[in-house]
Amino acid sequence: MANINTNTRAQKMTFWERIYLPEIAKGLAATFKQALQPKMTRSYPEERFEPNGSYRGRPVLVLEESGERCVACGLCSRVCPALAIEVQAAETLTRDKERYPEKFEINMLRCIFCGFCEEVCPEEAIVMSKDYEMIYTNREDAILGKEKLLVPMAQLQDRLEYLRSHQYYEPSATA
Amino acid sequence: MDILMLFAIGLLKAAIVVFLVMLPGAVIAVYSERRLAAFIQMRLGPNRVGPFGLMQAFADVAKLIFKEDIVPAQANRFFHTLAPLIAVTTTAALFAVIPFADYVMIGDTRIDFTVAPNVNLAILYILAVSSVAVYAMTFAGWSSGSKYPMLGSLRSAAQMISYELTLGSSLIGIIMMTGSFNLNDIVHAQANLKWNIFYQPLGFLIFLVASFAETNRAPFDLVEAEPELVGGYHTEYTGMKFGLFMLVEFVHIIIAPCIIATLFLGGWQPPIPTFILNAIGIQEGSIIMALLQLGSFAAKVLFMMAFFIWVRWSLPRFRYDQLMNLGWKVMLPLSLINIIITAVVMFLLK
Structure with a gap:
């Protein structure tokens, strides 16, 4: 209660600031200038946002010509902080790739787009895509199986290039 | 013309004013409020309903x-039911005395572009009716x-009682x-560009x-902070x-510019x-001539309306004590000074 009558900022005001009007004119000029600036929003369905490689959208599995990259090691499932990924491994008949995911599900209701799965993946098999339009009308639809997760490698070039140019660890010699 | 004919013409004019001035005015006000607000905030604003979002107000009402x-x-x-009715009625009633243009002669009949032409106490009518509007808000607040x-x-x-005094006394200069x-x-x-804003700048500001x-x-x-x-x-x-209530709020930013344009910006006088x-034969x-007058009145009103919206999205809200200080300690003395200055100048020029 001591300083209730000492509004120092009000006391420091000059005469012109005290009579408000020039300051009001300044404020109006500021908003007028603002109105002529380019707009920060866009007409969404017609004008879409095209993210670049650094964008972390819906996580997807990389599909090469020879098939999926994933070897079902389960590291993504292990690291996922939101417990969104479920992997079930099965054996293959070929020798160069012994395991493949029989079942690979990402629950998009749980996913927090942290990108840990991508970071931990030794095969660069799960990457974050540019897809940000995820619309589901029921909970079952939001659990994506392999058929929805596998995306051809050609569509993921931006992200793969970004990941290679931003690696924080030495790629293992044996990979 | 007998009294029944006059009554019928008056009723017709009232209907025209309500449906061709007040409601479209409110629609324009809603649209421009939202669009201008958006532009000032670097947004696009409503642009979905109809071309450029022009039908937004109708969607809101629907x-x-x-x-x-x-x-x-x-x-x-x-x-609770009465309050919005009072609000709408008092606001609509203000349009009765606004001259939208001078008059046209169709044959020998003179048609004025005012619902109630030549009311000789029109300014008092406006002040009186607009102060009834405070009942709408008081009833609405109390009855809820x-x-x-x-x-x-x-x-x-x-707030309304404090500023009504100033509102009235700032007009005395014009009346004098x-x-x-x-x-x-x-x-x-105010013909020939002798607009009151040039003669009464302080009065205009107040x-x-x-x-x-x-x-x-x-x-x-x-009131609705x-x-x-x-x-x-x-x-x-x-x-x-x-x-x-929303309609009234948006009609306010039509009717206040109408009154300001009439009193200070030359009303329907074209700026020629x-x-x-x-x-040139007009x-x-x-x-x-009537169309020219209507056009220039509409232009003035729309300009003032845009100004009202512009101010709204530029200035922060006053605190309650600041509002009262401004009203009683600044605005009222200034309006009295304005009366004295006007009187002195008029006396010296006589």
Whole structure:
């Protein structure tokens, strides 16, 4: 209660600031200038946002010509902080790739787009895509199986290039 | 013309004004408020409904019509219903004396572009009717049986009473200069670009600020200060009753510019001196002249409306004590000084 009558900022005001009007004119000029600036929003369905490689959208599995990259090691499932990924491994008949995911599900209701799965993946098999339009009308639809997760490698070039140019660890010699 | 004919013409004019000025005006106000607000905030604003989002206001109304009409259990049902009706009626009644243009002669019949032409106390009528509007807010706030509307309506009552004095006394300069309370006379006196804004700049400024306060627009929108009072006096209203309050709010930013344009910006006088108009063959009473007058009045009103919106999205809200200080300690003395200056200048020039 001591300083209730000492509004120092009000006391420091000059005469012109005290009579408000020039300051009001300044404020109006500021908003007028603002109105002529380019707009920060866009007409969404017609004008879409095209993210670049650094964008972390819906996580997807990389599909090469020879098939999926994933070897079902389960590291993504292990690291996922939101417990969104479920992997079930099965054996293959070929020798160069012994395991493949029989079942690979990402629950998009749980996913927090942290990108840990991508970071931990030794095969660069799960990457974050540019897809940000995820619309589901029921909970079952939001659990994506392999058929929805596998995306051809050609569509993921931006992200793969970004990941290679931003690696924080030495790629293992044996990979 | 017998009295019945006059009555019929008056009724027809009233209907035309309500359906061709007030409601479209409110639609334009809603649209431009939202679009200009968006531009100032570097957004695009509503652009979905119809071309450029022009039908947005109709979509808003259609939504409100389908909403349930809730009267709170604590509310006084009669006054709760009465309040929006008073608000709409008083605001619509203000249009009765606004001269939208001079007159046209169709054959021998003279048709004035005013619902009630030549009311010789039109300024007093405007002040009187607009002060009745405070009842709408007080009733709405009190009858809702809730604390936020109550606070909002108390604020509105105090604010309107404080600024009504200033509103009235800032006009005395004009009345002294014109020697009439009649709005038609005031507009006629402003012919040839002798607009009152050039002769009464202080009066204009005071009237402008007071009309911001009177219409409860920002920066004086303490009545419905959203962060403090939820929605102010219409917190407990839903559906079309709320819609009526919203309509009134947007009609306010049509009617206040109408009054300002009439009193200070030359009303329907086109910004061209009369002798030029006569030289190019546009005579008083012709349809072209009337259209020119309507056009220039509309342009002035739309300009002032844009200014009202622009101010709203530029200035922060006043605090309640600042509002009262400004009203009683600054605006009222200034308006009295304005009267004295006008009187002295008029005396010296006589």
